[in-house]
Amino acid sequence: MLPSETLLFGQGRFRVKKPKLSIRVFHFSDYCAYLKAAYDELCGHDPSVSFRKLQKVAGYSETSNHLWMRMHGHAPLSQQAAQRYARVFGLKTREIQFFMLLAAMNQAKTDEDRNAYLEQMMEFREFRESRINNPADYYSPWYLPILRATVGLDDFKEDPAWIAERLLMPITKKEVEKGLQKLFAIGYLVRDERGSLRLSSPFVGAYEDRHDPDPITILNMRNYDRAMIELAHNAVGKQPQSQKFIVGNTLHISRRQALAMRDIVRKCLREIEALASKDEAVEVVYRVNMQLFSLSKWTDEEQK
Structure with missing residues (x-):
């Protein structure tokens, strides 16, 4: 009934x-x-x-x-x-x-x-x-992945002032403190036997996240992507050439080639993650941006 x-x-x-x-x-x-x-x-x-x-x-x-x-x-x-x-x-x-x-x-x-x-x-x-401690909110606010990567530095100090000073982006001590708390709550940070913050896993995110069906997660990821592109924009004029590598090319290609390039970019990202996972000194936090986008309109037939 x-x-x-x-x-x-x-x-x-x-x-x-x-x-x-x-x-x-x-x-x-x-x-x-x-x-x-x-x-x-x-x-x-x-x-x-x-x-x-x-x-x-x-x-x-x-x-x-x-x-x-x-x-x-x-x-x-x-x-x-x-x-x-x-x-x-x-x-x-x-x-x-x-x-x-x-x-x-x-x-x-x-x-x-x-x-x-x-x-x-x-x-x-x-x-x-309902969204407290939701791992899907890893990208909101956008600086959470950056804070998480900072915890992986060999000389990391669990000090909001130290973290804010170490990072090149503008971030307050309060934002750092709340960000670390959220990362711990949603499981991306853990404490070891000595009580120190540690990464729960070497890598998070990458290509698979783009398949998440949750509309809010998708929106958070797009906001995050914009923030990362803005950081790259700022790095163009502010960082010395020895610390950045920004290249690209404008091409006229077929639709099949555009799809093939996606696979190449995806494979390249996997190789970069494999390189980063090698047992070496962890000294700096870097962002790898990979963009592949159209500069001309697709025909109606091509969009189907």
Whole structure:
């Protein structure tokens, strides 16, 4: 039997009880995933639940596929529709507000807008708590991977002032302190038998991270990539040639060659990581940026 409150929605044969789901909307970073999970739970409690029934209760035609299309990302979910379906699934006021922000963030056209919506989502305590100690947030804030690499230096000192002074990028002692705490909490740093901070593994990230399906993780990685490119931009004029190596070439190539170059870059990164893993003195922190991007538009046929 469907767990519910006494409040009823709809009229006639579409009159259904307001559900109380066990899943929490604050634990989701994809509105489509939430709609699917909520629908599946309702169906598990009540076999009479259907797309037609729920979208009719939400105020849409029972003969359309309105809910299914939006649940699977085949049609945009407007703010009005997000609010209506949130109510159908029994969400309360704050949960509705969060769901509407989540839908807006997922469907935003630019990362600037996505970051703005995410900032508003982070104001919800339940959502913040759901992402505490989440390894997927390794790239947020962007300087966490740099702090982690700094811990691997042979002369590392667990002193925020020492770390801030050692790094070339602007970072405060407070940011260092909070960053180390987060890295320890999410498992990328550990303490050895003497209580000293150590790396939990030699390497983290690289190419495989780009396949993470979580929208927030993807956004964090893009923010991180921009920050790393900005650091490279600053290094062009500030670092001596002996400490940097910035090269590139502009080519006219085939689409097949562009894909082949990805494999070459990926292999090169693996070779660099293998070199860095050799047992030698660890004296400096370096960033290896590898960019391969188009400077001209692809034809419609090529983009498929």
